[in-house]
Amino acid sequence: DIVMTQSPDSLAVSLGERATINCKSSQSVLYSSNNKNHLAWYQQKPGQPPKLLIYWASTRESGVPDRFSGSGSGTDFTLTISSLQAEDVAVYYCQQYYRTPYTFGQGTKLEIK
Amino acid sequence: EVQLLESGGGLVQPGGSLRLSCAASGFTFSNYAMSWVRQAPGKGLEWVSGISGSGGDTYYADYVKGRFTISRDNSKNTLYLQMSSLRAEDTAIYYCAKTRNYFDSSGYHYFFDYWGQGNLVTVSS
Numbered sequence: 001d002i003v004m005t006q007s008p009d010s011l012a013v014s015l016g017e018r019a020t021i022n023c024k025s026s027q028s029v030l031y032s033s034n035n036k037n038h039l040a041w042y043q044q045k046p047g048q049p050p051k052l053l054i055y056w057a058s059t060r061e062s063g064v065p066d067r068f069s070g071s072g073s074g075t076d077f078t079l080t081i082s083s084l085q086a087e088d089v090a091v092y093y094c095q096q097y098y099r100t101p102y103t104f105g106q107g108t109k110l111e112i113k
Numbered sequence: 114e115v116q117l118l119e120s121g122g123g124l125v126q127p128g129g130s131l132r133l134s135c136a137a138s139g140f141t142f143s144n145y146a147m148s149w150v151r152q153a154p155g156k157g158l159e160w161v162s163g164i165s166g167s168g169g170d171t172y173y174a175d176y177v178k179g180r181f182t183i184s185r186d187n188s189k190n191t192l193y194l195q196m197s198s199l200r201a202e203d204t205a206i207y208y209c210a211k212t213r214n215y216f217d218s219s220g221y222h223y224f225f226d227y228w229g230q231g232n233l234v235t236v237s238s
Contacts, residue, residue, distance in 0.1 A: 031219055033217065033218060033219070034217055038222055040224040040225075042225075044158075048230075049208055049228035049230055049231055050158065050208075050225070050228055051228070052225060052226045052227075055224055093157065093158055095158070095224060097215075097222045097223055097224045098219075098222065099219075099220070100160075100163075100172050101160055101174040101175065102160040102163075102223055102224075103160065104157055104158040104160070106157050107158075
Protein backbone atom coordinates (compact mmCIF):
# COMPACT_ATOMS: atom_id res chain seq x y z
CA ASP A 1 0.00 0.00 0.00
CA ILE A 2 1.08 3.58 -0.58
CA VAL A 3 1.59 5.28 2.79
CA MET A 4 0.76 8.97 2.99
CA THR A 5 2.49 10.98 5.73
CA GLN A 6 1.49 14.53 6.52
CA SER A 7 3.42 17.14 8.46
CA PRO A 8 2.93 18.73 10.82
CA ASP A 9 0.20 16.91 12.76
CA SER A 10 -1.10 20.26 13.97
CA LEU A 11 -0.47 23.85 13.07
CA ALA A 12 -1.46 27.21 14.57
CA VAL A 13 -1.35 30.25 12.29
CA SER A 14 -2.43 33.85 12.80
CA LEU A 15 -5.34 35.24 10.83
CA GLY A 16 -4.15 36.62 7.50
CA GLU A 17 -0.92 34.65 7.59
CA ARG A 18 0.17 31.77 5.36
CA ALA A 19 -0.45 28.15 6.33
CA THR A 20 1.54 25.33 4.75
CA ILE A 21 0.77 21.62 5.07
CA ASN A 22 3.01 18.93 3.66
CA CYS A 23 2.21 15.46 2.38
CA LYS A 24 4.70 12.78 1.42
CA SER A 25 3.87 9.50 -0.32
CA SER A 26 5.90 6.31 0.15
CA GLN A 27 6.13 5.94 -3.62
CA SER A 28 5.59 8.25 -6.54
CA VAL A 29 2.00 9.03 -7.48
CA LEU A 30 3.06 10.63 -10.76
CA TYR A 31 1.93 8.64 -13.79
CA SER A 32 4.56 9.34 -16.41
CA SER A 33 2.35 8.58 -19.41
CA ASN A 34 0.08 11.57 -18.72
CA ASN A 35 2.32 13.52 -16.35
CA LYS A 36 -0.45 13.70 -13.75
CA ASN A 37 0.04 13.48 -10.00
CA HIS A 38 -2.77 11.39 -8.50
CA LEU A 39 -3.09 13.46 -5.32
CA ALA A 40 -6.11 15.17 -3.75
CA TRP A 41 -6.61 17.42 -0.71
CA TYR A 42 -9.69 17.55 1.51
CA GLN A 43 -10.88 19.83 4.29
CA GLN A 44 -12.95 18.47 7.19
CA LYS A 45 -14.54 20.88 9.62
CA PRO A 46 -15.74 19.63 13.02
CA GLY A 47 -18.90 17.54 12.76
CA GLN A 48 -18.92 17.68 8.96
CA PRO A 49 -17.93 15.33 6.15
CA PRO A 50 -14.78 16.04 4.17
CA LYS A 51 -14.86 18.51 1.30
CA LEU A 52 -12.75 18.20 -1.84
CA LEU A 53 -10.37 21.15 -2.26
CA ILE A 54 -7.70 20.15 -4.77
CA TYR A 55 -7.15 17.28 -7.21
CA TRP A 56 -4.38 16.37 -9.65
CA ALA A 57 -2.18 17.93 -6.93
CA SER A 58 -2.87 21.49 -8.06
CA THR A 59 -6.32 21.79 -9.67
CA ARG A 60 -8.70 23.69 -7.45
CA GLU A 61 -12.23 22.28 -7.22
CA SER A 62 -14.99 24.58 -8.43
CA GLY A 63 -16.09 27.00 -5.72
CA VAL A 64 -12.95 26.65 -3.61
CA PRO A 65 -11.45 30.05 -2.73
CA ASP A 66 -8.26 30.90 -4.57
CA ARG A 67 -6.37 31.32 -1.29
CA PHE A 68 -6.09 27.52 -1.38
CA SER A 69 -3.41 26.14 -3.67
CA GLY A 70 -1.66 22.83 -4.16
CA SER A 71 1.81 22.09 -5.44
CA GLY A 72 4.41 19.36 -5.69
CA SER A 73 5.12 16.29 -7.76
CA GLY A 74 6.20 12.69 -7.42
CA THR A 75 6.28 12.03 -3.69
CA ASP A 76 6.23 15.49 -2.10
CA PHE A 77 3.22 17.78 -2.05
CA THR A 78 2.09 20.96 -0.31
CA LEU A 79 -1.24 22.58 0.45
CA THR A 80 -0.94 26.31 1.00
CA ILE A 81 -3.53 28.70 2.38
CA SER A 82 -2.22 32.11 1.42
CA SER A 83 -4.13 34.21 3.96
CA LEU A 84 -5.77 32.26 6.76
CA GLN A 85 -9.43 33.01 7.48
CA ALA A 86 -11.35 31.98 10.58
CA GLU A 87 -13.48 29.58 8.53
CA ASP A 88 -10.39 27.64 7.49
CA VAL A 89 -10.08 26.01 10.92
CA ALA A 90 -10.32 22.32 10.07
CA VAL A 91 -8.43 19.08 9.63
CA TYR A 92 -6.82 18.70 6.22
CA TYR A 93 -6.13 15.37 4.52
CA CYS A 94 -4.19 14.37 1.43
CA GLN A 95 -5.22 11.29 -0.55
CA GLN A 96 -3.46 9.32 -3.27
CA TYR A 97 -5.55 7.83 -6.04
CA TYR A 98 -2.69 6.33 -8.00
CA ARG A 99 -3.62 2.79 -7.02
CA THR A 100 -5.88 0.86 -4.70
CA PRO A 101 -6.22 0.86 -1.82
CA TYR A 102 -6.68 4.62 -2.04
CA THR A 103 -5.00 5.96 1.06
CA PHE A 104 -5.14 9.15 3.09
CA GLY A 105 -2.65 10.97 5.22
CA GLN A 106 -3.26 11.00 8.96
CA GLY A 107 -4.56 14.57 8.85
CA THR A 108 -3.24 17.98 9.89
CA LYS A 109 -5.26 20.02 12.36
CA LEU A 110 -5.17 23.73 11.55
CA GLU A 111 -6.01 26.24 14.28
CA ILE A 112 -5.88 29.98 14.77
CA LYS A 113 -2.95 31.35 16.79
CA GLU B 114 -27.71 20.16 -5.66
CA VAL B 115 -25.96 16.86 -4.94
CA GLN B 116 -27.39 15.10 -1.90
CA LEU B 117 -26.26 11.81 -0.38
CA LEU B 118 -28.24 10.41 2.54
CA GLU B 119 -26.89 7.37 4.37
CA SER B 120 -29.01 5.08 6.52
CA GLY B 121 -28.85 1.67 8.15
CA GLY B 122 -26.17 2.18 10.75
CA GLY B 123 -26.41 1.32 14.42
CA LEU B 124 -25.16 -1.03 17.10
CA VAL B 125 -24.30 -4.60 16.13
CA GLN B 126 -22.57 -7.42 17.96
CA PRO B 127 -19.20 -8.76 16.82
CA GLY B 128 -19.74 -11.31 14.07
CA GLY B 129 -23.02 -9.70 13.09
CA SER B 130 -24.21 -8.13 9.85
CA LEU B 131 -25.56 -4.77 8.77
CA ARG B 132 -26.52 -3.16 5.48
CA LEU B 133 -25.89 0.51 4.82
CA SER B 134 -27.79 2.44 2.17
CA CYS B 135 -27.04 5.75 0.49
CA ALA B 136 -29.81 7.54 -1.38
CA ALA B 137 -28.47 9.90 -4.02
CA SER B 138 -30.08 12.86 -5.74
CA GLY B 139 -29.12 15.94 -7.71
CA PHE B 140 -27.02 14.14 -10.35
CA THR B 141 -27.33 11.32 -12.87
CA PHE B 142 -26.48 8.50 -10.49
CA SER B 143 -25.70 5.84 -13.08
CA ASN B 144 -23.04 8.06 -14.70
CA TYR B 145 -20.82 8.09 -11.64
CA ALA B 146 -18.75 5.68 -9.65
CA MET B 147 -19.49 5.66 -5.93
CA SER B 148 -17.47 4.76 -2.88
CA TRP B 149 -17.61 4.12 0.84
CA VAL B 150 -15.05 5.77 3.11
CA ARG B 151 -14.99 5.32 6.87
CA GLN B 152 -13.64 7.23 9.85
CA ALA B 153 -13.14 5.64 13.24
CA PRO B 154 -14.09 7.95 16.13
CA GLY B 155 -11.46 10.68 16.43
CA LYS B 156 -9.34 9.12 13.69
CA GLY B 157 -8.50 9.67 10.04
CA LEU B 158 -10.13 8.63 6.78
CA GLU B 159 -9.98 5.12 5.36
CA TRP B 160 -11.24 4.06 1.92
CA VAL B 161 -13.38 0.94 2.11
CA SER B 162 -14.81 0.14 -1.31
CA GLY B 163 -15.75 1.54 -4.71
CA ILE B 164 -18.07 0.62 -7.55
CA SER B 165 -18.31 1.73 -11.17
CA GLY B 166 -21.34 3.56 -12.52
CA SER B 167 -22.75 0.43 -14.12
CA GLY B 168 -22.00 -1.68 -11.07
CA GLY B 169 -19.90 -4.04 -13.14
CA ASP B 170 -16.60 -3.26 -11.43
CA THR B 171 -16.06 -3.31 -7.69
CA TYR B 172 -13.00 -2.62 -5.57
CA TYR B 173 -12.25 -3.34 -1.92
CA ALA B 174 -9.61 -2.63 0.65
CA ASP B 175 -7.98 -5.82 1.91
CA TYR B 176 -9.27 -5.27 5.46
CA VAL B 177 -12.90 -5.71 4.28
CA LYS B 178 -12.47 -8.01 1.29
CA GLY B 179 -14.58 -11.13 1.68
CA ARG B 180 -16.67 -9.55 4.46
CA PHE B 181 -18.18 -6.46 2.81
CA THR B 182 -20.06 -6.26 -0.50
CA ILE B 183 -20.72 -3.02 -2.35
CA SER B 184 -23.61 -2.80 -4.79
CA ARG B 185 -25.93 -0.27 -6.37
CA ASP B 186 -29.44 -0.06 -7.77
CA ASN B 187 -29.39 2.58 -10.48
CA SER B 188 -33.18 2.42 -10.84
CA LYS B 189 -33.45 3.57 -7.22
CA ASN B 190 -30.41 5.89 -7.20
CA THR B 191 -29.14 3.98 -4.19
CA LEU B 192 -25.76 2.65 -3.12
CA TYR B 193 -25.38 -0.19 -0.64
CA LEU B 194 -22.75 -1.70 1.60
CA GLN B 195 -23.51 -5.14 2.98
CA MET B 196 -21.27 -5.77 5.98
CA SER B 197 -20.85 -9.16 7.60
CA SER B 198 -18.51 -10.79 10.12
CA LEU B 199 -18.21 -7.40 11.73
CA ARG B 200 -15.36 -6.70 14.12
CA ALA B 201 -14.79 -4.07 16.77
CA GLU B 202 -12.27 -2.37 14.48
CA ASP B 203 -15.04 -1.80 11.92
CA THR B 204 -16.59 0.73 14.31
CA ALA B 205 -16.65 4.01 12.41
CA ILE B 206 -18.68 6.65 10.69
CA TYR B 207 -19.32 5.37 7.17
CA TYR B 208 -19.55 7.98 4.44
CA CYS B 209 -20.83 7.39 0.95
CA ALA B 210 -19.04 9.51 -1.60
CA LYS B 211 -19.77 10.49 -5.15
CA THR B 212 -16.64 9.52 -6.99
CA ARG B 213 -14.73 11.28 -9.74
CA ASN B 214 -13.39 8.49 -11.88
CA TYR B 215 -10.43 8.81 -14.18
CA PHE B 216 -9.25 5.99 -16.42
CA ASP B 217 -5.87 5.60 -18.04
CA SER B 218 -3.68 2.74 -19.18
CA SER B 219 -2.79 1.98 -15.57
CA GLY B 220 -6.43 1.49 -14.61
CA TYR B 221 -9.15 3.38 -12.75
CA HIS B 222 -8.44 6.17 -10.29
CA TYR B 223 -10.97 7.39 -7.74
CA PHE B 224 -11.22 10.56 -5.70
CA PHE B 225 -14.29 11.89 -3.94
CA ASP B 226 -16.11 15.12 -4.79
CA TYR B 227 -19.25 14.94 -2.64
CA TRP B 228 -19.75 13.17 0.68
CA GLY B 229 -22.82 12.26 2.68
CA GLN B 230 -23.17 13.29 6.30
CA GLY B 231 -22.11 9.84 7.46
CA ASN B 232 -23.70 6.99 9.39
CA LEU B 233 -22.26 5.55 12.60
CA VAL B 234 -21.70 1.81 12.85
CA THR B 235 -20.77 0.53 16.30
CA VAL B 236 -19.60 -3.05 16.71
CA SER B 237 -19.75 -4.02 20.36
CA SER B 238 -21.14 -6.68 22.66
